Amino acid sequence: MAEADKTGITAGLGQGAAPAAGGTEQLLFLTDEQVRKGIEAMFFAYRAFTADPDRILESRGLGRAHHRAIHFIHRSPGTTVSNLLITLGVTKQSLNRVLRALIAEGLVESRVGRHDKRERNLTLTSQGAVLERALSEAQRGRMRAAYRAAGPVAVAGFRQVLEAMMDPELRRQYQSLSEVGG
Amino acid sequence: MAEADKTGITAGLGQGAAPAAGGTEQLLFLTDEQVRKGIEAMFFAYRAFTADPDRILESRGLGRAHHRAIHFIHRSPGTTVSNLLITLGVTKQSLNRVLRALIAEGLVESRVGRHDKRERNLTLTSQGAVLERALSEAQRGRMRAAYRAAGPVAVAGFRQVLEAMMDPELRRQYQSLSEVGG
DNA sequence: CTTGGAAAGTCAACAAGGCTGACATAATGT
DNA sequence: ACATTATGTCAGCCTTGTTGACTTTCCAAG
Numbered sequence: 001m002a003e004a005d006k007t008g009i010t011a012g013l014g015q016g017a018a019p020a021a022g023g024t025e026q027l028l029f030l031t032d033e034q035v036r037k038g039i040e041a042m043f044f045a046y047r048a049f050t051a052d053p054d055r056i057l058e059s060r061g062l063g064r065a066h067h068r069a070i071h072f073i074h075r076s077p078g079t080t081v082s083n084l085l086i087t088l089g090v091t092k093q094s095l096n097r098v099l100r101a102l103i104a105e106g107l108v109e110s111r112v113g114r115h116d117k118r119e120r121n122l123t124l125t126s127q128g129a130v131l132e133r134a135l136s137e138a139q140r141g142r143m144r145a146a147y148r149a150a151g152p153v154a155v156a157g158f159r160q161v162l163e164a165m166m167d168p169e170l171r172r173q174y175q176s177l178s179e180v181g182g
Numbered sequence: 183m184a185e186a187d188k189t190g191i192t193a194g195l196g197q198g199a200a201p202a203a204g205g206t207e208q209l210l211f212l213t214d215e216q217v218r219k220g221i222e223a224m225f226f227a228y229r230a231f232t233a234d235p236d237r238i239l240e241s242r243g244l245g246r247a248h249h250r251a252i253h254f255i256h257r258s259p260g261t262t263v264s265n266l267l268i269t270l271g272v273t274k275q276s277l278n279r280v281l282r283a284l285i286a287e288g289l290v291e292s293r294v295g296r297h298d299k300r301e302r303n304l305t306l307t308s309q310g311a312v313l314e315r316a317l318s319e320a321q322r323g324r325m326r327a328a329y330r331a332a333g334p335v336a337v338a339g340f341r342q343v344l345e346a347m348m349d350p351e352l353r354r355q356y357q358s359l360s361e362v363g364g
Numbered sequence: 365c366t367t368g369g370a371a372a373g374t375c376a377a378c379a380a381g382g383c384t385g386a387c388a389t390a391a392t393g394t
Numbered sequence: 395a396c397a398t399t400a401t402g403t404c405a406g407c408c409t410t411g412t413t414g415a416c417t418t419t420c421c422a423a424g
Contacts, residue, residue: 009190012421017339017395022316028258028334029329029334029337029338030326032322032339034329035322035325035326035329036259036318036322037341037360038325038329038337038340038341039321039322039325039383040356040359040360041230041340041341041344041345041356042227042228042231042344043250044344044348044352044353044355044356045224045345045347045348046224046228046354047271047348048347048348048349049221049224049347050307051349053309053359053362054384056299061406063409063410064409064410065409065410065411070226075318079340080371080372081371081372081373082370082371082372084397089229090371090410090411090412090423091374091412091413092371092400092414093374093375093412093413094410095343096372096373096374097409097410098409098410100373100374115370116370116371116420117274117419117420117421118370118371118372118415118418118421119371119372120372120373136218139221140200140214140217140218140221142347143217143220143221143347144212144217145346146215146344146346146347147211147212147216147220147343147345147346148212148342150339150342150343150346151342152210153335153339154338154339154340154342154343155211155216155220155339155343156211156336156339157332157335157336157337157338157339157340157342158220158223158336158339158340158342158343158344159219159223160331160332160333160336160339161328161332161339161340162223162328162340163223163224163227164225164232164327164328164329164332165227165230165324165325165328166226166227166229166230166253167233170226170229170230171226173226174222174223174226177222182248207380245379245381246381247380247381262400262401263400263401263402264399264400264401272381272382272383273384274400274401274402275381275382275383275384275402275403275404276381276382276383278402279380279381280381280403282388282402282403298391298392298400299390299391299392300389300390300391300392300399300400300401301391301400301401302400302401302402317418319376334396354422363374366422366423366424367423367424368422368423368424369420369421369423370419370420370421370422370423371418371419371420371421371423372417372419372420373416373417373418373419374411374415374416374417374418375414375415375416375417376413376414376415377405377412377413377414378411378412378413379411379412379418380409380410380411380412381408381410381411382407382408382410383406383407383408383409384404384405384406384407385404385405385406385419385424386403386404386405387402387403387404387420388401388402388403388404389397389401389402389403390399390400390401390402391398391399391400391401391402392397392398392400393397393398393399394395394397394398394407
């Protein structure tokens with residue numbers, strides 16, 4: 001099974017998995033092996049990234065979907081369901097189930113819009129804010145420790161690569177969040 | 183609670199969410215705002231990261247779980263179910279369901295171990311290798327483009343931060359994979 | 365004022381992919 | 395002989411995603 005062709009169709013840039021010093025020292029960071037390490041780093045790091053909030057959520061019978069909703073409601077207080085839908089990239093039925101649970105638990109408040117009464121403006125209740133802070137602090141703690149360990153130059157690179165990975169549409173969303181909430 | 187202490191346990195470093203320039207210019211990259219941007223970057227980038235393989239998988243009736251299994255079987259041909267269990271961090275029942283599907287589709291072969299006949303050695307079939315390459319190329323293509331756009335210094339930082347985010351146990355796994363498969 | 369369409373909510377049904385618990389089988393090690 | 399290990403499997407449950415169909419509310423254009 002393609003033992004000889006592990007590198008496959010590397011589009012002329014990746015130098016094959018094996019040779020770490022494949023002759024040309026330029027663009028070594030673009031070898032298939034380097035790229036694959038990046039892929040695996042994303043996989044393992046994302047596991048770690050969600051681990052701390054997940055523990056907190058589990059004890060309250062909530063899941064990652066609830067965390068995401070809480071995060072972005074906190075980020076943009078008074079946001080509408082439609083906005084949240086776009087940000088989270090799920091269907092309204094999925095989101096609605098999550099929001100119903102959060103409202104039932106007294107963590108989120110849904111108020112009819114002032115200008116357009118069809119809209120619902122979502123905000124965290126004081127209880128919701130408490131949970132948000134707990135989740136956020138857990139996640140930020142890990143991220144901050146990683147930042148501190150890696151240093152400012154590494155952090156800049158980290159963000160650069162992540163942003164470059166996003167589709168233009170997603171990147172636009174990500175950046176507009178930074179403006180609004182920042 | 184702790185309205186005045188939004189930064190919480192920032193160990194005297196994060197300056198609170200609002201003030202991007204909280205007075206001391208050193209360690210600016212550790213402000214809550216910077217850290218939060220990193221968190222959101224992880225969220226959006228991970229969506230992008232999985233989008234391409236997901237499209238390919240969908241057309242074959244497979245999911246992300248199958249991709250992960252295929253990836254690590256490709257990475258460590260002949261690996262056992264137990265090893266895979268540890269790497270993926272799921273239960274054997276979950277993994278078994280996935281493996282059964284992959285074997286039924288003729289993508290993975292499970293052979294009784296030579297030394298220890300209780301074990302099953304897992305390898306990709308030629309068909310499985312074809313699919314692996316398609317998935318891998320899609321994902322690597324995006325990653326490679328991001329690497330190229332960001333440059334080698336950024337890539338080094340990217341990997342540093344991701345590794346620093348992992349728990350020691352996960353990091354050990356990640357690094358031992360690099361040795362073995364590289 | 366009526367009507368079209370947007371925003372939101374809801375019900376039903378389904379699938380993927382996690383989980384636990386219980387149990388079977390075969391092989392290994394003591 | 396016996397306990398342990400590696401694996402597989404059945405049954406059932408949960409979360410979180412999906413589609414489709416339908417209703418209610420409301421704004422805005424005709």
